[in-house]
């Protein structure tokens with residue numbers, strides 16, 4: 833084999849090896865496929881505002897008993913469907929204690945399972961940022 837042919841062979845092998853390496857190292861795993869849990873445990877609390885996040889959660893889990901229209905009969909007169917009234921229960925900590933089942937309060941939702949951790953985190957984040965009427 834002459835030198836030129838040897839060079840060609842070496843060049844060819846280098847290119848073949850190089851591209852194999854290139855493509856194999858470009859392979860990447862999709863996080864969601866490897867860790868299906870990761871998606872469900874990700875909880876975005878950054879945009880937890882009163883109107884867009886807190887109110888819908890309370891409407892779903894609490895206001896069937898704590899809306900002003902029914903609270904007197906089935907919600908111990910505790911009204912959670914308007915900001916001013918809700919703020920009272922934020923300030924005396926009973927909102928967070930009741931949903932976290934802490935502090936010796938009656939656990940909420942009454943006679944139901946604890947709310948999911950993400951909903952609790954979203955409400956907590958809103959409280960920690962000052963429970964604004966936002």
Ligand code: HEC
Pocket residue numbers: 890893894895896897898906907908910921926927930931936937938940941942943947
């Ligand atoms: C099925 C009706 C019902 C639902 C749903 C419900 N509550 Fe209540 N809640 C009550 C009743 C009745 C009381 C009074 C309980 C007591 O005095 O032991 C109460 C009490 C409370 C109190 C005062 C706790 C205390 O011991 O001072 C808070 C705060 C509260 N609820 C928040 C919530 C929140 C937040 C939710 C939703 C996550 C919720 N509730 C869901 C019926 C309900």
